[in-house]
Amino acid sequence: MKTKIRDDGRDIGKFLNNGGTVRNSAKAAVIAAVIFAVILTCGCTGNGGGNDKPVNPEIEQSINDLYSADDAVRKAAVNKLILAGDEAIVPLTKVFSSGDKTASMNAAVALYSIGESSIDPLIHVLNTGSQTEREWAANTLCLFEARAVPSLINVVKTGSKQGQEIAEIAIIKIGEPALPFLELEANRGTPVTADKMRSLIYSIRATEGLQQRLSEGNTTTPADATA
Numbered sequence: 001m002k003t004k005i006r007d008d009g010r011d012i013g014k015f016l017n018n019g020g021t022v023r024n025s026a027k028a029a030v031i032a033a034v035i036f037a038v039i040l041t042c043g044c045t046g047n048g049g050g051n052d053k054p055v056n057p058e059i060e061q062s063i064n065d066l067y068s069a070d071d072a073v074r075k076a077a078v079n080k081l082i083l084a085g086d087e088a089i090v091p092l093t094k095v096f097s098s099g100d101k102t103a104s105m106n107a108a109v110a111l112y113s114i115g116e117s118s119i120d121p122l123i124h125v126l127n128t129g130s131q132t133e134r135e136w137a138a139n140t141l142c143l144f145e146a147r148a149v150p151s152l153i154n155v156v157k158t159g160s161k162q163g164q165e166i167a168e169i170a171i172i173k174i175g176e177p178a179l180p181f182l183e184l185e186a187n188r189g190t191p192v193t194a195d196k197m198r199s200l201i202y203s204i205r206a207t208e209g210l211q212q213r214l215s216e217g218n219t220t221t222p223a224d225a226t227a
Helices: 008-017 025-038 057-065 071-098 101-114 116-128 131-158 161-174 176-188 191-218 222-226
Strands: none
Touching: 057 071, 071 101, 071 116, 071 131, 101 116, 101 131, 116 131, 116 161, 131 161, 131 176, 131 191, 161 176, 161 191, 176 191
16 A cells, blocks of 8 residues: 655645645746745755764754744744755754654755755655655655656665655656656666556546546536536
8 A cells, every 4th residue: 555645745835835736847936936035035055965964053053943933933944044055954854753743844945945955865865764754855855846856766766665655656746747757767767667657657647637627527516517
């Protein structure tokens, strides 16, 4: 039985774009703009993935502030962690193990805002973390959409069993932006990999079709339903 990504992912989406589902690159750009316009003063990205080394005391304090009951303190902490860039990535991923939903959601926002250098550390968590950590990592990777797909495909091909399972779900959740990468892999991969990629393509298209039918069904009037 496959594992479902936590419902907390929907809360991340709501926090980022007022409840909308991340579906394509254009919306991802809008999300980034909203983050920077509403809760951030500025942000920066770096080049490295970070190492498990002693944490800068200022970063450690900001991580602790993510657990504050004061919303202003949490937002200030997110700003500082984004400014810290790559050095804050590994400490941020460790927040996912806390079980604190609000802190984890703020950590996800910070990781997304730091940028693509967060992807590899999140993939590491996807492969090696606890169930809760993997679910939060997957939800955060979904925010990157197409940018995270090649790394997620690599997990499907070579990752841990638990990582493969949740990476597949993340790819399906990303949806249409993942299709070009999956089609490329299906055309050039080994038979097993090609079959897996075709299965993911089918799942995405089936999911998209179901969502469309449900959407159309929601517009049906009571009179239409009884006709």
